[in-house]
Amino acid sequence: MTTTSIFTPVQIGRAGEDIALQIEAAILEEKIPTGERLPSERELQAQFQCGRGVIREAIRALKQKGLVEIRKGAKGGAYIKHIEAANVGESLALFLKQKQIGPGYIAEFRESIDRVITILAIARADKVEKEALVTETSKLLQMLEGPEVDKETLARHDRELNIRLAKMSKNPIFEWVMEAIQLGYSSQDYALYDQPGYRRKTAENWHATACRIADNDPMKALNSIAAHYALLQRCIDEITEKPENDAESNETYA
Amino acid sequence: MTTTSIFTPVQIGRAGEDIALQIEAAILEEKIPTGERLPSERELQAQFQCGRGVIREAIRALKQKGLVEIRKGAKGGAYIKHIEAANVGESLALFLKQKQIGPGYIAEFRESIDRVITILAIARADKVEKEALVTETSKLLQMLEGPEVDKETLARHDRELNIRLAKMSKNPIFEWVMEAIQLGYSSQDYALYDQPGYRRKTAENWHATACRIADNDPMKALNSIAAHYALLQRCIDEITEKPENDAESNETYA
DNA sequence: CGGTTAGTTTGGTACTACCAATTTGACAAA
DNA sequence: TTTGTCAAATTGGTAGTACCAAACTAACCG
Numbered sequence: 361m362t363t364t365s366i367f368t369p370v371q372i373g374r375a376g377e378d379i380a381l382q383i384e385a386a387i388l389e390e391k392i393p394t395g396e397r398l399p400s401e402r403e404l405q406a407q408f409q410c411g412r413g414v415i416r417e418a419i420r421a422l423k424q425k426g427l428v429e430i431r432k433g434a435k436g437g438a439y440i441k442h443i444e445a446a447n448v449g450e451s452l453a454l455f456l457k458q459k460q461i462g463p464g465y466i467a468e469f470r471e472s473i474d475r476v477i478t479i480l481a482i483a484r485a486d487k488v489e490k491e492a493l494v495t496e497t498s499k500l501l502q503m504l505e506g507p508e509v510d511k512e513t514l515a516r517h518d519r520e521l522n523i524r525l526a527k528m529s530k531n532p533i534f535e536w537v538m539e540a541i542q543l544g545y546s547s548q549d550y551a552l553y554d555q556p557g558y559r560r561k562t563a564e565n566w567h568a569t570a571c572r573i574a575d576n577d578p579m580k581a582l583n584s585i586a587a588h589y590a591l592l593q594r595c596i597d598e599i600t601e602k603p604e605n606d607a608e609s610n611e612t613y614a
Numbered sequence: 615m616t617t618t619s620i621f622t623p624v625q626i627g628r629a630g631e632d633i634a635l636q637i638e639a640a641i642l643e644e645k646i647p648t649g650e651r652l653p654s655e656r657e658l659q660a661q662f663q664c665g666r667g668v669i670r671e672a673i674r675a676l677k678q679k680g681l682v683e684i685r686k687g688a689k690g691g692a693y694i695k696h697i698e699a700a701n702v703g704e705s706l707a708l709f710l711k712q713k714q715i716g717p718g719y720i721a722e723f724r725e726s727i728d729r730v731i732t733i734l735a736i737a738r739a740d741k742v743e744k745e746a747l748v749t750e751t752s753k754l755l756q757m758l759e760g761p762e763v764d765k766e767t768l769a770r771h772d773r774e775l776n777i778r779l780a781k782m783s784k785n786p787i788f789e790w791v792m793e794a795i796q797l798g799y800s801s802q803d804y805a806l807y808d809q810p811g812y813r814r815k816t817a818e819n820w821h822a823t824a825c826r827i828a829d830n831d832p833m834k835a836l837n838s839i840a841a842h843y844a845l846l847q848r849c850i851d852e853i854t855e856k857p858e859n860d861a862e863s864n865e866t867y868a
Numbered sequence: 869c870g871g872t873t874a875g876t877t878t879g880g881t882a883c884t885a886c887c888a889a890t891t892t893g894a895c896a897a898a
Numbered sequence: 899t900t901t902g903t904c905a906a907a908t909t910g911g912t913a914g915t916a917c918c919a920a921a922c923t924a925a926c927c928g
Contacts, residue, residue, distance in 0.1 A: 375880080
């Protein structure tokens with residue numbers, strides 16, 4: 361009778377969960393197209409026959425999952441949006457942080473991913489992309505020539521190189537994994553750019569890898585990658601041998 | 615003893631976000647140890663000087679992130695818990711689902727992960743673990759002998775084998791990635807168990823892989839893995855009989 | 869001693885009221 | 899007509915109250 365009744369009222373416990381699941385399902389089944397918005401909280405409250413707080417909590421859950429973006433004011437509401445890698449990356453970051461996963465494990469994982477990505481990139485990326493990668497690595501080298509070398513800039517450039525390479529694999533999952541790792545736990549990577557000796561070696565290694573990718577030489581490219589992570593591992597070992605930091609301290613909770 | 619709270623009241627907009635971040639930070643810095651619980655909603659309401667709804671939404675966000683587990687009743691509340699792979703896996707599943715990632719990409723990613731895991735497992739797992747893996751794959755074969763072959767049971771067993779193998783890599787990240795993939799998008803794997811012809815081949819392949827891992831023969835183990843995914847790819851191709859599977863994905867993720 | 873029951877704690881829900889941000893549109897001024 | 903301004907409507911954000919439901923506690927009764 362009404363076109364607005366794709367949702368059904370709830371009567372049992374955990375209404376909030378149920379509502380969130382219903383809306384989520386509606387979004388994933390594309391009953392509400394991306395870019396459109398959900399009914400307002402007060403409308404949903406009427407449709408679900410529940411309090412507004414429940415609706416708010418449900419929408420909040422969707423927001424946290426990255427399914428919707430919430431805007432205020434007239435014409436505001438919960439707009440369905442594309443999920444970004446950042447959302448999953450954040451979850452991954454939390455996971456790694458709470459599990460106290462050491463940098464060695466991260467490096468090992470990253471190396472394995474990098475190796476596969478490199479092989480795929482050589483096989484699938486076109487000449488333009490490969491040459492662009494070489495150009496970008498050259499820029500990284502040139503940055504080191506300049507007098508003032510900003511560590512943040514170097515790290516950002518390094519991240520962008522990783523993402524660019526991942527895109528060249530033509531498999532979106534690798535691209536996502538790379539973005540998630542970058543977002544989640546790339547801090548130990550910056551360590552490579554802390555010490556001037558490693559800094560240059562790392563940049564040169566990036567350039568060498570890019571050139572070997574452009575030359576369609578997978579074996580040598582893998583050698584470069586291995587060298588990169590050997591460098592990183594050495595760096596990690598040196599850092600973790602340093603004295604204890606102040607990580608554990610005041611536990612003043614009642 | 616309401617003297618020194620580790621939380622500070624907020625006055626600007628987005629109080630809910632702010633509170634959630636404060637509590638999350640407190641949890642991650644282990645100011646509240648795992649297993650303990652946050653103050654009750656009403657206490658937090660007093661500490662933060664805000665409405666209870668705000669507190670509820672903040673705690674709800676933490677629950678969605680998997681940081682806390684909420685229990686009702688006296689002695690209830692938000693208990694800090696360990697993040698499980700399921701939380702991240704759910705995010706990944708949403709991501710894959712909304713991005714419409716095809717099974718071919720998933721299979722490719724899984725194969726690359728499987729290869730690395732296998733190498734690591736051969737190098738790091740002890741003899742007991744390897745033999746247990748062989749035993750489990752034998753069970754899978756025996757299942758096929760029986761008359762009633764429940765597809766769900768086979769699939770579950772297959773999942774457990776994957777997780778077991780991932781654990782043997784001794785790198786928790788691979789273990790997590792495997793769990794996430796299993797949770798997120800393992801449905802096309804079941805396709806292998808749909809058709810009787812593939813069913814037996816897959817089980818035999820699992821057994822062969824396990825034996826070669828137990829024999830510490832990485833090259834042959836990798837061959838088995840490759841065979842497994844060749845089988846899977848063939849199955850996928852048969853199912854999606856109209857594949858114009860070239861990269862139409864150039865505009866889906868930007 | 870053991871089972872039952874009442875009370876307390878705490879999350880779950882409903883409802884109301886008001887604030888803040890944003891869009892829309894009416895209306896006045898140039 | 900065009901443009902600037904302001905009021906109204908829409909909608910999320912917050913505060914507060916009240917009550918229900920679940921779960922633990924402890925007193926009470928057999």
